[in-house]
Structures are given as structure tokens and as C-alpha cells.
Amino acid sequence: MGPGLILPRSPAADACPASRCSRTDIQEGTHVSSTSAPSLHLAVALDGTGWHPASWREPVARPRDLFTAGYWADLVAEAERGLLDFVTIEDGLGPQSSRFLEPDDRTDQVRGRLDAVLIASRIAPLTRHIGVVPTVVSTHTEPFHISKAIATLDYVSTGRAGLRVQITARPNEAAHFGRRTIPLIDAYDSPSARELVTELFDEAAEYVEVVRRLWDSWEDDAEIRDAATGRFVDRDKLHYTGFEGRHFSIKGPSITPRPPQGQPVVTALAHDTVPYRLVARQADVGYVTPHDTEQARAIVAEIRAEQAAAGRAGQTLHVFGDLVVFLDEDPAQAAARRERLDVLAGEPYTSDARIFTGTPAQLADFLQELREGGLSGFRLRPAVAGHDLPQITRHLVPELQRRGLFRQAYEADTLRGLLGLARPANRYAAAVA
Amino acid sequence: MTNPLKQIHLAAHFPGVNNTTVWSDPAAGSHIEFSSFAHFARTAERAKFDFLFLAEGLRLREQGGKIYDLDVVGRPDTFTVLAALAAVTDRLGLTGTINSTFNEPYEVARQFASLDHLSGGRAAWNVVTSWDAFTGENFRRGGFLPQDERYSRAKEFLATAHELFDSWRGDEILADQATGTFLSDAKAGAFVHQGQQFDIHGRFNAPRSPQGRPVIFQAGDSEEGREFAASSADAIFSRYATLKEGQAFYTDVKGRLAKYGRRPDQLLILPAATVVLGDTDEEAADLAREVRRQQVSGATAIKHLEFVWNRDLSAYDPEGPLPDIDPVVSEDHISRGRAQVRMYRDPIAIAREWRELAAANNWSIRELVINTGNRQTFVGSPATVARTINDFVQADASDGFILVPHITPGGLDGFADKVVPLLQEQGVFRADYEGATLRDHLGLAHPDAATTAERAAS
Numbered sequence: 001m002g003p004g005l006i007l008p009r010s011p012a013a014d015a016c017p018a019s020r021c022s023r024t025d026i027q028e029g030t031h032v033s034s035t036s037a038p039s040l041h042l043a044v045a046l047d048g049t050g051w052h053p054a055s056w057r058e059p060v061a062r063p064r065d066l067f068t069a070g071y072w073a074d075l076v077a078e079a080e081r082g083l084l085d086f087v088t089i090e091d092g093l094g095p096q097s098s099r100f101l102e103p104d105d106r107t108d109q110v111r112g113r114l115d116a117v118l119i120a121s122r123i124a125p126l127t128r129h130i131g132v133v134p135t136v137v138s139t140h141t142e143p144f145h146i147s148k149a150i151a152t153l154d155y156v157s158t159g160r161a162g163l164r165v166q167i168t169a170r171p172n173e174a175a176h177f178g179r180r181t182i183p184l185i186d187a188y189d190s191p192s193a194r195e196l197v198t199e200l201f202d203e204a205a206e207y208v209e210v211v212r213r214l215w216d217s218w219e220d221d222a223e224i225r226d227a228a229t230g231r232f233v234d235r236d237k238l239h240y241t242g243f244e245g246r247h248f249s250i251k252g253p254s255i256t257p258r259p260p261q262g263q264p265v266v267t268a269l270a271h272d273t274v275p276y277r278l279v280a281r282q283a284d285v286g287y288v289t290p291h292d293t294e295q296a297r298a299i300v301a302e303i304r305a306e307q308a309a310a311g312r313a314g315q316t317l318h319v320f321g322d323l324v325v326f327l328d329e330d331p332a333q334a335a336a337r338r339e340r341l342d343v344l345a346g347e348p349y350t351s352d353a354r355i356f357t358g359t360p361a362q363l364a365d366f367l368q369e370l371r372e373g374g375l376s377g378f379r380l381r382p383a384v385a386g387h388d389l390p391q392i393t394r395h396l397v398p399e400l401q402r403r404g405l406f407r408q409a410y411e412a413d414t415l416r417g418l419l420g421l422a423r424p425a426n427r428y429a430a431a432v433a
Numbered sequence: 434m435t436n437p438l439k440q441i442h443l444a445a446h447f448p449g450v451n452n453t454t455v456w457s458d459p460a461a462g463s464h465i466e467f468s469s470f471a472h473f474a475r476t477a478e479r480a481k482f483d484f485l486f487l488a489e490g491l492r493l494r495e496q497g498g499k500i501y502d503l504d505v506v507g508r509p510d511t512f513t514v515l516a517a518l519a520a521v522t523d524r525l526g527l528t529g530t531i532n533s534t535f536n537e538p539y540e541v542a543r544q545f546a547s548l549d550h551l552s553g554g555r556a557a558w559n560v561v562t563s564w565d566a567f568t569g570e571n572f573r574r575g576g577f578l579p580q581d582e583r584y585s586r587a588k589e590f591l592a593t594a595h596e597l598f599d600s601w602r603g604d605e606i607l608a609d610q611a612t613g614t615f616l617s618d619a620k621a622g623a624f625v626h627q628g629q630q631f632d633i634h635g636r637f638n639a640p641r642s643p644q645g646r647p648v649i650f651q652a653g654d655s656e657e658g659r660e661f662a663a664s665s666a667d668a669i670f671s672r673y674a675t676l677k678e679g680q681a682f683y684t685d686v687k688g689r690l691a692k693y694g695r696r697p698d699q700l701l702i703l704p705a706a707t708v709v710l711g712d713t714d715e716e717a718a719d720l721a722r723e724v725r726r727q728q729v730s731g732a733t734a735i736k737h738l739e740f741v742w743n744r745d746l747s748a749y750d751p752e753g754p755l756p757d758i759d760p761v762v763s764e765d766h767i768s769r770g771r772a773q774v775r776m777y778r779d780p781i782a783i784a785r786e787w788r789e790l791a792a793a794n795n796w797s798i799r800e801l802v803i804n805t806g807n808r809q810t811f812v813g814s815p816a817t818v819a820r821t822i823n824d825f826v827q828a829d830a831s832d833g834f835i836l837v838p839h840i841t842p843g844g845l846d847g848f849a850d851k852v853v854p855l856l857q858e859q860g861v862f863r864a865d866y867e868g869a870t871l872r873d874h875l876g877l878a879h880p881d882a883a884t885t886a887e888r889a890a891s
Contacts, residue, residue, distance in 0.1 A: 054613075056610070067550045068550065092638070107614055108613045111638070112640045113638060114551065115512075115543055117513060118513070118548055119547070121516035122551040125467070125471070140537070148513075152509035155509060156513065175635045176539040177540075178631055179574075223506075225457065230731075232503065232505055238506075253493055253500075255491060255492070256465070257507045
């Protein structure tokens with residue numbers, strides 16, 4: 001069993017109230033696998049027609065359908081067919097851009113996107129097992145709104161919701177809101193850039209803290225419908241957040257009762273010490289971008305140290321590796337496809353994550369190798385959604401199953417259950433008890 | 434027939450968090466589980482209703498400094514539920530109440546554009562305002578808005594949202610795989626807005642949605658609210674559901690349209706209405722009384738009296754007489770997070786009036802609250818209710834109704850099964866949907882219709 005992969009159920013975890021979850025989301029710790037090696041977790045990151053900027057030019061890409069529900073429903077159905085743990089849905093509060101922190105005027109790439117939480121909610125009733133994890137931007141949005149939105153996504157999906165928290169340092173996105181000015185930073189390693197980014201990530205950590213407290217602001221059994229006294233709720237089981245942070249104070253309680261999972265799954269992408277700290281303090285799953293096993297080991301070590309420093313050493317915190325994938329039956333075919341797309345894009349594709357080009361079996365080898373660095377799963381970014389996602393679900397997954405590294409069927413009905421995370425006790429109930 | 438009959442518009446309001454909703458009934462289900470919303474929406478769509486309506490409140494109500502616990506408490510996020518309902522319905526309009534004070538135009542415009550895309554053109558926005566610092570405590574900037582600025586913010590919010598919706602014409606996405614041109618216009622989505630409330634610029638990142646803009650609802654009743662509706666709304670969610678009051682409101686608001694260059698049919702008046710059905714009118718009347726007793730328990734009656742008295746009346750017996758003491762007149766109100774208490778502008782006079790009413794009728798506190806509270810709008814057999822609704826609409830008391838059932842989620846089932854077929858037989862309600870979008874159902878033109886016609890004519 002890999003470090004922190006599937007921990008026994010925490011003694012602090014409460015019993016699942018019968019009214020909320022009669023299902024299998026308390027199976028962590030008894031996570032059954034017929035093989036000796038623990039399963040890998042697999043997620044797919046959905047972004048438009050795929051992660052390569054020329055992906056929309058591929059015949060399978062359906063670029064005209066991007067703004068329809070059917071497009072997203074088909075992708076998520078494909079991911080569920082492959083028994084994946086969850087999909088993430090990228091988002092942003094401005095148009096996509098080929099520049100790091102500024103908009104561009106390009107007309108040869110996909111521009112425009114729909115709100116990721118709404119996409120997730122639109123497809124949730126059409127699926128049964130797969131987790132849905134939209135991106136939310138902490139820098140310009142309200143934690144109160146996002147907390148109830150993700151809680152509601154959890155109700156709509158009956159326990160399969162999560163979020164991926166993201167900051168934005170783009171000045172143009174700040175100008176869309178007009179509530180704060182964000183200076184244009186040139187490089188992430190200048191002192192002013194570090195200061196800004198640290199500030200935005202600190203704010204994100206507070207943001208997630210508020211979102212989590214609001215999820216707990218109703219105890220599971222707060223709704224009593226007591227005909228004798230005429231009371232619908234037991235108000236002693238509704239809690240103000242008591243949160244007064246550096247960036248904001250939010251009173252609570254939420255207007256939405258505690259979601260089915262108690263705490264939906266919080267995830268974040270991280271490339272450096274500051275974001276690693278956010279992952280260590282607040283996330284259930286962190287996505288990292290090692291290019292080899294040694295890097296993975298170093299990153300995981302840093303996150304585990306921060307995790308211990310944050311007092312979360314005993315809690316399950318998954319660290320997933322992010323990879324962009326070009327997959328074909330023949331490695332030369334995958335390489336040729338990548339090259340063809342690069343030609344269409346006018347430049348070689350680069351990424352924060354390692355770009356893998358090869359066969360599904362070669363990818364399985366590489367995932368096995370990388371996991372030795374302490375990763376418990378992967379979030380794959382299909383270069384072309386319409387091509388590389390089916391490669392993952394129809395070829396990579398069976399290959400991993402053959403190796404005893406991936407589930408044969410969904411073994412839990414909630415996202416926390418799939419990830420081996422206990423349904424957590426309510427922080428406010430625990431304080432009283 | 435010389436005058437064709439007006440077609441009735443009908444909508445389904447998901448039961449709310451006030452005492453109209455009877456949670457204690459054995460048939461009452463969850464107000465949070467998605468299955469309740471799905472049941473409710475499917476019933477409305479089966480009955481060919483125009484749309485489903487969701488209210489919103491951004492802070493749990495309090496009374497006497499404590500969370501109010503006698504009514505349904507808690508609701509889901511509006512946008513998230515509506516997006517999910519788009520997956521389980523095909524034609525039903527999806528109307529969400531979204532506050533213009535504790536949101537920003539870029540985000541809300543993007544959410545409505547997204548909802549409109551994801552529902553194939555069924556989104557509507559009920560624009561509401563609030564200013565109170567109480568609600569503000571749940572938000573980053575707190576209670577920042579003076580009361581007298583709430584409509585100026587709402588108006589500018591809506592105007593700004595329209596600028597964002599209109600920042601895409603709708604023909605920019607070519608997605609031409611052969612030539613590699615995704616956008617025909619590098620400036621798609623460009624906007625600049627400089628005003629009192631908002632100073633924003635950049636690129637809107639949600640392309641134009643099927644309806645162009647969501648259908649706009651307005652629910653305020655003040656002079657400002659009526660002008661706001663007359664200038665900018667497609668429909669009003671009103672509270673005047675009696676024949677006389679309805680006609681007065683209808684005449685007033687429709688009369689305001691001309692000065693904005695609008696026709697009477699460009700603004701629909703849709704009052705909230707409650708219905709109690711029985712096999713006979715007598716049975717329905719009995720049932721209506723029973724429902725009102727369910728809606729006003731003794732404890733609820735005391736709390737409602739406190740809205741006017743503005744003081745703790747917990748020592749009073751709901752089955753006893755009204756308090757002799759006078760209300761406390763103060764800016765500081767015992768009830769917070771509730772719009773209704775603002776209606777009592779002269780509590781001393783109301784208290785006097787209520788005492789006289791109670792004395793004259795020998796009513797207890799509870800009986801007074803039951804008898805002075807909102808009666809059900811339509812009570813009777815299906816035939817009576819269908820006829821009355823049609824009479825109201827043909828007499829210009831409204832263009833239809835937003836029905837507020839008292840039971841979740843099955844409270845609309847009887848109306849769908851028994852009243853709707855009668856309205857259909859009378860030829861005043863659609864037998865099936867004729868269009869795909871909410872604008873189609875409501876008979877509202879697409880915002881681009883005028884420009885399209887101009888282009889065609891030139």
C-alpha cells in the first residue's frame with residue numbers, strides 16, 4: 001500500500017446518517033482489491049476540444065458543439081465507461097490565451113467557454129458513478145456562493161461532487177470584475193510576483209477554509225421536522241462559521257444543508273512551494289507536474305512535509321501526477337499526430353506537465369514507474385478529447401486492469417468512496433460533543 | 434369569435450421557505466434532494482407549463498436574534514439546480530432568482546449565458562435587489578450598499594449584463610477546421626462599461642446563447658420597481674392575484690410601457706397564486722381551511738404577530754386574545770432576512786386594526802393570523818378553478834399565474850392532471866409546446882429579431 005493511499009477509517013469519522021447515505025460511501029479501509037498492488041486512481045481533465053491548441057482542427061473534435069450540453073455529456077459518459085474516478089472541467093474568468101498572463105487576439109484557437117460548475121451540474125444527472133470536479137476561481141468569486149453551488153452539485157450527483165480551486169493573476173480578469181487591481185507580473189520568480197502569488201494562494205486557502213466550514217455549518221441531522229414543537233430544524237445544529245480571516249469574514253450558516261459527502265472533494269493543481277502549501281493545508285487531491293520519478297518523489301516529499309506541518313499527517317491526501325497524453329496504437333502514429341497538430345498550431349506544444357506520446361501500454365509502463373515516486377493516481381489531459389479520451393478508456397484502462405492496477409467496476413457510489421476518503425465528522429458537531 | 438381569447442401562461446414555483454409550504458404534511462418530501470426538484474419539474478413539463486421558478490435568499494432568516502425554525506429552512510444553489518433540471522426536462526423554462534447586490538455582472542452574465550446554452554434556450558433571470566448588512570455578512574464586501582442605491586445598482590447591473598450578452602453577435606464562431614479560423618472576429622466579446630456602480634472592461638468569454646439574452650423577470654412592487662420592470666423586464670412576478678388588485682396593477686404597469694417605446698405584449702404580468710382543489714367546491718373550501726390551519730400553527734401565529742409588534746410575544750397564548758401593549762416602532766426589527774416585514778409601514782395602526790378585528794369576530798391570535806393572512810387564490814373544483822383562472826386572464830387581471838403549491842414535490846400533480854386539461858379544452862392553454870425556447874413559450878421576440886428584420890429589409 002502506497003503512502004497515504006488508503007488509510008483505515010479515521011476514528012473521528014462519524015456514522016453516515018441513515019437519511020443521507022444508505023450507500024457504500026463508508027467502505028474506505030475495506031477498499032477491496034483482488035490483487036496485492038493497490039489500484040491507481042485515474043482522472044481526466046476536460047478542457048474544450050483537448051489540451052493541444054490545435055485539437056479543435058481534428059476531425060473527431062466537434063468544435064461547433066463545444067457550447068452544447070450534448071458535447072459534455074458524451075465526454076463524461078465516455079470517461080464513466082472507463083470507470084475513471086472523476087473528470088475535472090477547466091474554467092477561467094476570461095478568454096483563453098496563448099500568452100501567460102495577458103489576453104491575445106488570436107482567432108485560430110478555441111475562445112470562449114461555459115461555466116464549469118453549470119456544465120458539471122448539467123451532466124451529473126446523466127451519470128451514476130463518476131465524480132464531477134469543476135474548476136472554481138477563488139480570486140474574484142464569493143466563497144458563500146461557491147460553497148452552496150458545490151454542495152448542490154453534491155446533491156444533484158448524489159455524492160459525487162468536488163471542486164478544483166484555482167487562482168488567477170491575470171490583470172485583464174481582474175478588470176472584468178473591477179473590484180481589485182492586479183498588476184501584470186513578468187516572471188514568477190521576481191520578488192513582487194512572489195508576493196502577489198503568495199497573497200493569492202493565501203487567499204485561496206482562506207477561501208477553501210470558508211467553503212469547508214459552510215459545508216459543515218449544518219449538522220447532518222439538523223432537519224428534524226418535529227410536528228410536536230412545530231420546528232423544522234434544530235437550530236442548535238446550525239452553526240455560524242466563526243471565520244474571520246485576513247481576506248474576508250463570512251458569517252454563515254450556509255443556506256444549503258450539509259451535502260451528502262459531508263465534505264465534497266477539494267483539489268488543486270500545484271507547481272511550487274506556495275501552491276504545495278495550499279494542497280497540504282486544504283486539499284484532498286493535489287495535482288502535480290513531475291517529469292520523472294525523481295521529481296515526483298521530491299514533490300511528494302515536500303507536500304508530505306507541509307502536510308505534517310499543517311497538522312494533517314494522519315489524513316488521506318492524494319497526490320496525482322498530471323500528464324498530457326497523445327495515445328495511439330503505434331507510437332509513431334502518436335508522434336506523427338502530435339507533429340501534425342504542432343504544424344497546424346504554428347509552434348511546438350509546450351506544457352507545465354510532462355507530455356507523453358506513445359501507446360496506451362507504454363503509458364501504463366510510465367505510470368507504474370512514476371507512481372514509485374509516491375503518486376497515488378494521475379490526472380490525464382487528453383491532447384485531443386475526442387481521440388485521446390477513448391484511448392484512455394478503451395485501451396489504457398484495460399491494460400491497467402490486466403496488470404491489476406485499476407478497478408474492474410465502480411466499487412463505491414460517492415467520489416469520496418472511490419478515493420478511499422472517509423465521510424468526515426462535522427467540525428462543529430465534534431466541538432460540541 | 435371576434436376577439437380571440439388570450440392564451441394563459443402558467444409557471445411552477447418550487448415551494449419556498451415561508452409558512453405557505455406545509456412541511457408537516459405526510460405527503461411532504463425533501464426540499465433539498467434533487468429527486469424533489471426533478472419530480473416537480475417533470476410535472477410542470479408534463480402539464481406544458483411555461484417555466485419553473487426558483488426563489489432565493491442568501492441568509493437564513495432570524496427572529497429575536499435566533500435562526501427562524503418554524504418554516505422550511507435551507508435551499509440549494511439556484512444556478513446549479515437549474516442546470517441539472519435542464520438534463521431532466523426538454524422544453525420547460527428555467528427561471529432563477531439572482532440578486533444584483535451580492536454578485537458581479539461578469540459572473541452572473543456568464544452563468545445565465547451558460548444556463549441558456551446548456552438548456553437550449555430556456556433560461557430566465559428574476560432580478561432582485563437587497564441591501565441589508567445582515568445578508569452582506571455572508572459576502573466578502575459585506576453590506577456595502579445604501580438602501581436607496583439598490584435599484585440604481587440593479588438597473589446598472591442588468592444594463593451591464595446586457596452589454597456582456599450583446600458583446601457577442603452570435604455569428605463569430607466559424608470553427609472552420611479546414612482554414613483554421615475559429616473566430617471570425619478577434620474582438621468577439623469586447624466590452625467597456627463605466628458607470629456609477631461598475632467600471633469594468635475586457636472580453637466576455639461566453640458566446641451568445643440561443644435566446645440571445647435570458648428572459649428578464651422583475652418582482653419588486655415599489656414605484657421604482659414598477660418603472661424598472663416597465664423599462665427593462667420581460668415579465669413581472671407580482672403579488673396581486675385578486676381580480677380588482679390584479680386589474681389595477683396590470684393597467685398601471687402596462688400603461689408605463691409606452692414611454693419606453695414598448696408594446697403591452699412585451700411585458701407579461703404573472704402573479705403568484707395558490708390553488709386548493711376538491712372534487713366539489715365545498716370540499717375544496719373545507720380543505721383550504723384545513724391547509725390554512727396547517728400553515729399557521731400556534732407558534733407560527735405568535736411569530737407573525739411579532740412581525741408587526743416588533744417585540745418578543747412568546748409569553749402570549751396563541752389561543753388567547755391579542756396583546757394590549759403597542760408595537761415597538763424602530764428601524765431595528767425583530768425579524769431579519771425577510772422582505773415581508775417591510776410591508777408593515779405603520780405598525781401602530783395595524784395593531785389597532787387587528788385588535789378591533791379580533792374583538793369584533795371573537796378571534797384568538799391564531800384565528801386572526803389565519804384570517805388576515807394570505808388566502809388561497811383559487812379554491813374549488815377543477816372546473817371552477819379552470820374557469821376562474823381563465824376569467825381573470827381574459828379580464829386583464831394578469832397574463833397567467835405562477836403557481837405556488839404548498840406541498841413538495843407533489844403539490845402540482847392535481848392541477849396538472851385535472852385543471853390543465855380543462856384549460857386546454859377551452860383553447861386557452863397550449864396542448865403541446867410549439868417552440869423550443871422560453872421566449873417561444875412566452876411569445877417574446879428574440880432580442881436580435883429587430884436587427885435581423887432590419888438587415889432583411891435593407
